[in-house]
Each structure stands twice: as C-alpha cells, then as structure tokens.
Amino acid sequence: MKFRKIDERRSMRRPLFETDRLVPLEEAPDPDFELSERLVDGLEWKGGHGDGSLEQSLLRNVDLSETALSPFEIVDVTVERSVLANGRWERATARRLEITDSQLVGWQAQFSLAQDVYIADCRADFTGISIGTAKGPVVFERCRFTNATFLGDFSKVVFIDCTFPGADFSRVANAKGCDLRRSELSGITGLMSLRGALITADQAVDIAGELATAAGFKLA
Template identity: 40%
Template sequence: MPSRELAAGRLINLPDVDAENPPEALGTLAGELDLESVLVDGGDHTGLVAEGTITGSVLRQVDLSGARWGPLTLVDVLLGQVDLSNASWQRVVARRTELRTCRAIGLRLSVELATDLSIVDCRLDYATLHLEKVKGVAAFTGCSFREATISGDLSNVLFLDCDFTDTEFRVTRAAKCDLRTSRLTSARGLLSLRGATISPEQAVSISTLIAAEAGLIVLDVS
C-alpha cells in the first residue's frame, strides 16, 4: 500500500489507485453512487444530489460545484482538479482518500470518520469543515482556508504550510494536531486549539490574539 511521510516522521496511507495509470473502466455519476475501480474523467455534474459509495476509483477534472452528496463513503479514492465550490458533502466516511488541487471555495464538508485522509493544494476559502473523528492521520498540505470555519475534533490532524487568514476555529479537541508550518496570524478561536502543537515563532506571533481571546488588555507601559 503506498504511503507518504509527513512531519515528525508520521506516515499516511494513500489511495491504492494510480493517477498516472487510472482504472480503464469509465464510470458515470448519478444519484445512487455505487462505483468500484472506475475512472470518472471530466463532465459537468453541477448541483448533482447523490449518496452511496465510491471505491478504488479516480475522479479528475469533474465539475461538482453545488453538488449535495451524503451519506457518502470513499475508500481508496483519488480526486484530482475537481471543482467542489459551494458543494455540500455530509456524513462522509473517508478511508485512504486524497484530494489534489481541488477548487473547494465555500464547500460544506462534514466528515464522520477519516482514516488516512489527504487534502493537498486545495482552495478551501470560505468553507465550513467539521471533523467528528480521525483514525490514523488526516493531513492538509498547502491548503488555503481564508475566512473558513473549522470545527470538531482535530486530534491527529496535520496542517502543513496552510493559510489560515481570518479562519475561525471552533474545536472540541486537538491532541496531536500539528500546526507548526502554517500561518495563524489572523485566525480566531485559537484558545479552542488546546493540545495542538505550534512553533516558538508562532507562539510569539499569535500571543496578542490569544491574550485578547482570554480577555486580557495589552497596553504598552507609558
């Protein structure tokens, strides 16, 4: 099973599919999803309402903007350059699933269980992301979360080189959450990230924000 090494030597298992040599069988998307070992290549499925399971498959350059999916189970699935803008994915179970260079502005994503979920170089600006439980690792790499809202349990979630400009955190737990390489300087709800790991430089840069959230008044000595 392919894997990738992340920060601090942690590993994430990747989908057991090959983007360069995807399945030969072509699949189509419909309201009842029951896809296994297929390639969905392109197509306009704007606003598609669907539920079901996708296994061992590749979706690339598909327009799913405004789509409403759920409940949804993804196992060994790779989504590349998929447009998820203003889509709603609810009650998602994702095992060995990766999203690469997807446009997900305004996406409403609620994940019940993530096991080896990888999201790479995706735009999640204005998105609403909720994670209920992560088993193993979930990793966001090079993603933009400008003015997004992130809630739920961020335990075992890694944010690598992500942009949290004006992001709001509403987190219940954050044990083993790693934020050390991401930009937090204008994020809100930082006190909810108790248990997360940040760098000394980040601690200095966000100290005023944390003090303000704690109700402290920061003034220079005159």
C-alpha cells in the same frame, strides 16, 4: 500498500487502486449509487445530489460544484484538478482519500469518520470542515483557508504551509496533538479552542497579542 511521508516520524496510507482496471464513467451517476474501480475524467455533475459509495477510483477534471452527497462513503479515491466548490458532503466516511489541485471554495465537508485523508494545493476559502472522529492522519498542505470554519475532532490533523486569514476554530472540540507548526497562524479566531495543539516558540511570539486577547486580557 502505498504510503505518503508526512515528516521524519510519520506517514499515511495512500489510495490503493490499479489504474489499468478502472472503467470510464461517462455520465452522472444515479442518485443512489455504488461505484467501484472507475475513472471519472472531465465529467460534469454540477448541482447534483445523491447518496452512496465510491471506492478505488480516480476523479480528474470533474465538476462537482453545488453537489450534495449524504450519506457518502469514499474509500481509496484520488481527486485531481476538480471543482467541489459550494458542494456538501454530509455524514461522509473517508478512508485513504486524496484531493489535490482542486477548487474547494465554499465546500462543506462533514466527515463522520476520517482516516488517511490528504488535501493539498487547494483554494479552500469559506469552507466548513467538520470531523466527527479522526482515526488516522488528516493532512492539509499548501491550502488557503480564508474565512473557513473548523469544528469537531482535529487531534489527528496536520497543517503544512497553510494560511488561515479570518478562519474560525472556535468550535473545535479536541485539538490535542493537532500539528500547526509549519503553518501561518495570524488571523485565526477561536485560538483558545486549540489547547493542546503543537506550535513553535516563534509562532507563540507571533500570535502573543491574539492569544492574550482570546484569554481575556485587555492590551493597553
């Protein structure tokens, strides 16, 4: 099992597959698919739809923009330099998933279950991230979430070096333990739904006015 270090105390499991066992997938899958041990490199499946599962696979330079997948199970998968913009993942189960250096603008991701999910270096403006149950770490690192929407269980989520101008957290149901200590919090709406999240004293000072307004105080 491979691990990614989150901080000095925590780590998460990484996708597990053997690269030399992967079989190239050269055309878009059927709407009802079960794929395992696949190398998907440069494939275009724009505007597609389907339901199924993808396991122990590597996706690289793939265009999944406007593609709707529901239900969808994705396990032990790495996605690199790909486009998921304006796509929809509904009733998705994700375990040991990594998405890096990808275009996520407008992506709507509804995770029924998320465990060991790592998303980094992505432009994620206007995304909608929903987590029904988080059983393991969910880490977002160096992502921009302009006007994004978050809802559900964020108790296992860690944000590292992320920004949230205009992002809406008002529908987060559980933020106890959500780690925001290494991100920029200015511009967030729905701050009161983040009760129990971890922030630093300096962050609390920076957003004091926004917190006061969210709590109902009138600044004069």
